[in-house]
Amino acid sequence: MNQHLPGGSPDSATLQPYTPNRMTKAEAKQKARKRWLAQLKRNKWLYVLLAPGLLYFLIFKYAPMWGVVIAFQDYQPFLGIRDSQWVGFDNFTTFFQNPDFFRLLRNTLILAVYDLIFFFPAPILVALLLNEVTKSWFKRTIQTLVYVPHFVSMVIIASITYVFLTPNGGVLYELIAQVTGRPVDVLSNPDAFRPLIIIQMLWKEVGWGTIIFLAALAGVDMEQYEAAIVDGAGRMRRIWHITLPAIRNTIIILLILRLGNFMDTGFEQIYLMTNSLNRDVADVFDTYVYQVGITQGAFSYSTAVGLFKSLIGIVLILGANKLAKKFGHSGIY
Numbered sequence: 027m028n029q030h031l032p033g034g035s036p037d038s039a040t041l042q043p044y045t046p047n048r049m050t051k052a053e054a055k056q057k058a059r060k061r062w063l064a065q066l067k068r069n070k071w072l073y074v075l076l077a078p079g080l081l082y083f084l085i086f087k088y089a090p091m092w093g094v095v096i097a098f099q100d101y102q103p104f105l106g107i108r109d110s111q112w113v114g115f116d117n118f119t120t121f122f123q124n125p126d127f128f129r130l131l132r133n134t135l136i137l138a139v140y141d142l143i144f145f146f147p148a149p150i151l152v153a154l155l156l157n158e159v160t161k162s163w164f165k166r167t168i169q170t171l172v173y174v175p176h177f178v179s180m181v182i183i184a185s186i187t188y189v190f191l192t193p194n195g196g197v198l199y200e201l202i203a204q205v206t207g208r209p210v211d212v213l214s215n216p217d218a219f220r221p222l223i224i225i226q227m228l229w230k231e232v233g234w235g236t237i238i239f240l241a242a243l244a245g246v247d248m249e250q251y252e253a254a255i256v257d258g259a260g261r262m263r264r265i266w267h268i269t270l271p272a273i274r275n276t277i278i279i280l281l282i283l284r285l286g287n288f289m290d291t292g293f294e295q296i297y298l299m300t301n302s303l304n305r306d307v308a309d310v311f312d313t314y315v316y317q318v319g320i321t322q323g324a325f326s327y328s329t330a331v332g333l334f335k336s337l338i339g340i341v342l343i344l345g346a347n348k349l350a351k352k353f354g355h356s357g358i359y
Contacts, residue, residue, distance in 0.1 A: 097330040110326075117330035126314070134310040137220060137291045144224050146284060149235030150277060154265060156236065157243045169240075172233025183226055184298035188213065214303035223295060238280065242273040278355050285342040289335040311335055 066073065092107075097117055099110040121127060152172065159165040175183075190198040191212045203209040212218045246269060254264045293312035300308040311331060319328025347357040 094329065094333055096326045097333045099326050101326040101329075103325070113326075117327050118334065120327065121330055121334065126309070129306070130309055130311055130314050133307055134289055134291055134312075137223065137296075137310060138288050140220060140224050141227070141291075142284070142288075145227050145231070146281065148228055148232045150239055150273075152232055153236040153239035153243060154269065156240060157269070158261065158265075169233070169236075172236065174233070175230045176234035178230065180230070180292075180294045180298060183230060184295070187222070187226065187299070213299075214301060216304045216307045219299065219304045219307050223299060226295060226299075227292075238276065239273060242276040243269065246272040275356055278350050279358055282343060282346045282350065282358050285346050286339045288342050289338050 096107060096110065098112060098114055099107070100113050100116075101107065101110045156165055156168060159168070188196075190196050193199055193209065193211055199209070199212070202212070210218075212222065250268050251264055254268060259267070289311060291310045291312055293316060296308060296310055296313050297316065300313065311334075315328045315331050318324045318331075343358075347359065350357040
């Protein structure tokens, strides 16, 4: 027998599933917008602090990227980017077929490798040494002395170098002559050019580079040192088994970022220390771009050279980051 509820038919008695009120897309967007505005209002001063750095990168880093297209053009300033003739990869072909290409590549790579071997580890070593200093006043004094050269202009550093090494009464020139028994003109000696560049970089930037590593060392758990001392570990073993592993991720990240600028040897320093006698080993991509791009007006050609350098940097960053992740490290992304 069919049973019916009073006051209704079998159809009206059928229970309907409960359907919650679903938010429309417009309402969802409005809610997300209100949430974003509330967050913006709550953290407004943080965004104000962020604005100058963000504007710097947008104006001076991202906006100029549009100019890279002239590497594929025969760019004429009076025609502009839009009306200049497209030539494809002709500028790159001309660059790779240039007789100076391999000389420039060799000089740039040698300085870049010297930088990784001698300059990159130097701030780590200085930070480790400063971290072992127990006298706070002495530590602060040394930190100040090694930081100050960073704020000295490279023009002044080059001038000081010339004053000390000039054959016309230079103090170091006379000292080298007395020690070796014969005068050695370091400034014009091609074999001395690269060591001289590295020494200048070490003196100027090592102290500044230690800031990040000292900050990383400040986060090392002191209880690990105390436990190691109780176990009889010496100072070198504590550095090797506690300190270096604690800052390993920082070292790897900075190394990956440094590889992005692997081909950047520093135009200003190289240009100031170059003369007619050491030019064969001093010419690098940075100075070559200046010579052909600024002094000769080959804008498209010099842009192609700069783009070639940038592509190498991108490949090195991606490769180093992938390799770091393969070995279980965090990498930069």
